[in-house]
Amino acid sequence: MLNRLMKKKGGFTLIELMIVVAIIGILAAIAIPNFIRFQAKSKQSEAKTNLKAIFTAQKAYFGEKDKYVSDFKVVGFDPEPGNRYTYGIAACASVAQAVNARTYTAGCIGQDQARFTQVPTGGPALTPGITGTCPNCSFNASATGNVDNDPEGDTWAITSIATVSTNLTGTCGVDSTSVSGGEPGNAYNDVSCP
Known part of the structure; x- marks a missing residue:
């Protein structure tokens, strides 16, 4: 048994x-x-954090000089190496750059090509740059990067004026149709779009 x-x-x-x-x-x-x-x-938090840093740097510079500039070196903005987004305070295309070849004075900083070689497509939410005659001027900054390895780019923008109505309707993943001053807005959400 x-x-x-x-x-x-x-x-x-x-x-x-x-x-x-x-x-x-x-x-x-x-x-x-x-x-x-x-x-x-x-x-996506990289874009939001760096756009807020650009906003803060530009506002601090404006407080001292009564104008905005499209030179990242002058305002003191320099993202850490390994950035996946291209940042612009002037009209610029999404590019991949070596960290030592960044074009700060042109108002564009490309994504770090050592880590991210695929340049995304997609335009900025707002046309980046300085508009108006200072001290009655404003600025727009943009960030475009790739968060999910497809060709489309995740696109963000920030502006210095209280509320800017932007034509974002009908774009995939838009979180709002207007961007408030100092708050990053998402014009093309690469996470929620196929």
């Missing part, structure tokens, strides 16, 4: 194993896309 109990060792049947594999597959099908989306959303 003891022999018979010892021989009957428990195990899983093929059906039980297939059910477990199916459950794991369903969980992976739900979890992996959500994980990728949340990872891409966290990458």
Whole structure:
């Protein structure tokens, strides 16, 4: 009798194993896309943080000199190496640049080509640059980068004036149709667009 109990060792049947594999597959099908989306959303924080830094630097410069400038060196903006976004306070295209070849004076800083070689397509939410005659002038800054490795670029903008109505309707992933002064607005959300 003891022999018979010892021989009957428990195990899983093929059906039980297939059910477990199916459950794991369903969980992976739900979890992996959500994980990728949340990872891409966290990458957008670089653009928001750096655009707010540009805004703060420009406002501080304006407080001293009564004007805005399109030279990143003058206002003291220099993003860390490894930036995935191209930043502009002048009209510029999305480019990848070596960190030591950044064009601060032109009002454009390209994404770090050592880490991000695929240049995204897509234009800025607002035309970057300085408008008006200072001290009654304003500025717009933009950021375009790729957060999910497709050709389209995640596009953000910030402006110095209280509220700027922008034509963002009909664009995929728009979070609003107007951008408030000092708050980054998303013109093309690369996370929520296919």
